[in-house]
Amino acid sequence: MNYSSLTNLAVVACPGGEVFADEVILHLQEGYRRNFEVMTAELAARYNLDAPRAAAGINFINDVLSPPVQYVSGETGGFQTPRFKTATRFSFFSNGEVKAEILESIRGKDVYIVQDVENHYPVLFNEGKTRQVLSVNDHLMTTFVTVDAVRQAGADQVTLVMPIYPYSRQHKKKGREGLTASRVGKILESLGVNRIITLDIHSREITNAFNCLRLENLHASYQIIRSLAGLPGLVLNDDFVVVSPDTGAVDRNKFYATALKKPLALLYKERDYSRISKDALENNISEIKLLGNVQGKTVFMADDMVGTGGTLLKAMQFLKDQGAGKVIAAISLPLFSGDAVSYFDAAYKAGLFFRIIGTNAIYHEAVLQREWYITVNITKLFAQTICRLHQGLSLSSLLDNRDVIVKLFAET
Numbered sequence: 001m002n003y004s005s006l007t008n009l010a011v012v013a014c015p016g017g018e019v020f021a022d023e024v025i026l027h028l029q030e031g032y033r034r035n036f037e038v039m040t041a042e043l044a045a046r047y048n049l050d051a052p053r054a055a056a057g058i059n060f061i062n063d064v065l066s067p068p069v070q071y072v073s074g075e076t077g078g079f080q081t082p083r084f085k086t087a088t089r090f091s092f093f094s095n096g097e098v099k100a101e102i103l104e105s106i107r108g109k110d111v112y113i114v115q116d117v118e119n120h121y122p123v124l125f126n127e128g129k130t131r132q133v134l135s136v137n138d139h140l141m142t143t144f145v146t147v148d149a150v151r152q153a154g155a156d157q158v159t160l161v162m163p164i165y166p167y168s169r170q171h172k173k174k175g176r177e178g179l180t181a182s183r184v185g186k187i188l189e190s191l192g193v194n195r196i197i198t199l200d201i202h203s204r205e206i207t208n209a210f211n212c213l214r215l216e217n218l219h220a221s222y223q224i225i226r227s228l229a230g231l232p233g234l235v236l237n238d239d240f241v242v243v244s245p246d247t248g249a250v251d252r253n254k255f256y257a258t259a260l261k262k263p264l265a266l267l268y269k270e271r272d273y274s275r276i277s278k279d280a281l282e283n284n285i286s287e288i289k290l291l292g293n294v295q296g297k298t299v300f301m302a303d304d305m306v307g308t309g310g311t312l313l314k315a316m317q318f319l320k321d322q323g324a325g326k327v328i329a330a331i332s333l334p335l336f337s338g339d340a341v342s343y344f345d346a347a348y349k350a351g352l353f354f355r356i357i358g359t360n361a362i363y364h365e366a367v368l369q370r371e372w373y374i375t376v377n378i379t380k381l382f383a384q385t386i387c388r389l390h391q392g393l394s395l396s397s398l399l400d401n402r403d404v405i406v407k408l409f410a411e412t
């Protein structure tokens with residue numbers, strides 16, 4: 001690790017992404033501490049020094065190569081925890097406009113802006129004096145002004161850490177409609193974003209319109225499978241089947257079926273796109289068919305997102321009607337829009353499913369209290385990705401974690 005650039009990595013948290021950013025930062029700090037300890041031990045052995053002296057040597061070189069304003073006060077014989085988080089001020093004006101200000105120098109830095117555009121809990125503006133609930137569009141506009149502020153402040157590289165990519169479902173056109181998913185990326189690119197880190201993006205085609213912007217698409221499969229394997233009373237025997245909830249989710253579910261060495265079944269849905277899914281009951285699915293057998297079996301079904309919940313609830317009801325036993329769903333991006341949580345409450349009561357495993361890609365409070373919901377934490381995965389990107393290291397083992405999953409099952 002190049003310790004002279006330790007403090008060159010900066011994190012800017014948008015109001016919606018503050019909680020996610022803080023957790024990522026804790027993992028970054030822990031990762032840097034571990035690396036520091038490994039390097040200290042190696043240098044101590046190599047140069048026949050005691051550990052504090054080796055640590056002081058690393059800190060000395062780091063201080064020499066860092067601008068004076070970046071010196072960390074305190075003892076020099078140990079790990080000096082980098083702060084990473086950049087001081088910012090976000091203002092919300094009475095007409096709904098927002099403003100982002102960067103309150104310290106980030107000139108020449110590798111900046112990671114963290115945003116959660118689906119955080120619909122009150123977020124803080126105006127030095128904490130204004131609590132405001134933001135729509136996706138408000139969050140998106142806040143992202144734009146933040147990227148611009150970071151660029152205007154002289155950042156060297158700008159990466160947008162956006163666990164959910166906004167408008168991702170508008171990725172292809174059937175009639176006279178826009179390609180909004182790609183256009184959002186193009187706007188971000190034109191503002192100066194070099195890279196986006198996201199999770200389980202609805203369609204990779206979105207990147208076809210970008211010029212230079214790189215999109216790193218992470219998966220929470222390891223975290224989800226770990227959680228699945230820990231479910232009480234769950235046996236991964238011959239009566240276990242992975243079901244793809246639609247044709248678009250086949251690759252994702254094939255991955256799970258292969259990793260778990262279980263058969264794959266498929267639900268085929270016809271959608272009536274003249275209808276807009278209003279809530280879980282009024283959705284646009286007109287017909288479902290099943291390829292495969294779920295009779296008496298435990299079903300595991302992974303989808304990229306839950307919005308109103310209509311798609312998933314309809315699939316669960318259909319699987320139950322086909323004689324399925326326990327139904328478990330895994331969702332990378334649990335939006336739970338509108339009254340979705342209460343529809344799932346009712347479905348759980350009616351025995352339609354056993355558990356839903358979701359990630360903390362989207363900030364939630366209420367659903368975390370539900371017996372039927374399990375959340376898996378993906379902030380360490382994002383911290384590892386940021387750390388590797390910052391150091392110019394390969395992401396391959398994080399993007400394709402099949403080996404780690406095989407090892408996980410070998411251990412259990």
Ligand code: R5P
Binds near residue numbers: 169303304311
């Ligand atoms: C569809 O292609 C997606 O993968 C999701 O299944 C869908 O967007 C979920 O939306 P909702 O929960 O509103 O039915």
